[in-house]
Amino acid sequence: DVKVTQSSRYLVKRTGEKVFLECVQDMDHENMFWYRQDPGLGLRLIYFSYDVKMKEKGDIPEGYSVSREKKERFSLILESASTNQTSMYLCASSRNTTIRSPGLNSNQPQHFGDGTRLSIL
Amino acid sequence: SQQGEEDPQALSIQEGENATMNCSYKTSINNLQWYRQNSGRGLVHLILIRSNEREKHSGRLRVTLDTSKKSSSLLITASRAADTASYFCATGGSRLTFGEGTQLTVNP
Numbered sequence: 001d002v003k004v005t006q007s008s009r010y011l012v013k014r015t016g017e018k019v020f021l022e023c024v025q026d027m028d029h030e031n032m033f034w035y036r037q038d039p040g041l042g043l044r045l046i047y048f049s050y051d052v053k054m055k056e057k058g059d060i061p062e063g064y065s066v067s068r069e070k071k072e073r074f075s076l077i078l079e080s081a082s083t084n085q086t087s088m089y090l091c092a093s094s095r096n097t098t099i100r101s102p103g104l105n106s107n108q109p110q111h112f113g114d115g116t117r118l119s120i121l
Numbered sequence: 122s123q124q125g126e127e128d129p130q131a132l133s134i135q136e137g138e139n140a141t142m143n144c145s146y147k148t149s150i151n152n153l154q155w156y157r158q159n160s161g162r163g164l165v166h167l168i169l170i171r172s173n174e175r176e177k178h179s180g181r182l183r184v185t186l187d188t189s190k191k192s193s194s195l196l197i198t199a200s201r202a203a204d205t206a207s208y209f210c211a212t213g214g215s216r217l218t219f220g221e222g223t224q225l226t227v228n229p
Contacts, residue, residue, distance in 0.1 A: 042221040
């Protein structure tokens, strides 16, 4: 089974801190994703990556950056944490089966980690 | 962007009853996926139905897709307390768009 591991289940940080959320998957998946989940707003895509060193902005990238130096690891960085970034953060990965259109395959499920509940005080 | 919207927002039933959740979306799709999320955990993929399929089964799950109405339904038969969770539909390619989910409570 695919395992997506997020480094922390719960995290408390202070306003202005630089925060790193780490995600590792063990199935050699090409695609990796970071979402945040908030009541009434559902899941919103922050950033995704379809290959090492590649990244694409999602729907709400402001205030965040990402790093994908190795295929199995995708890091989300809050450059200067703010209280409105308090949320549940979910990492996911999926296989890419469309060689000619990387990141655009449409028949692969996403596999999620258990989430990091981040509180910014 | 494509968006799934689930209906109802919340559903409470007794163990053994069937649960039906609906999803509507706005644009044409290649496939539609259903996920489950237990409280405080990540999402778990349940089933994917392609646009050329009308119905798909997996254990106690039955998913239908009506592309003419841009809608899908998830039926859980003979529900159990362990089915208590939020259920989401999702559309899109690699960039999935999720609805806000249906919160299902199955009472013992």
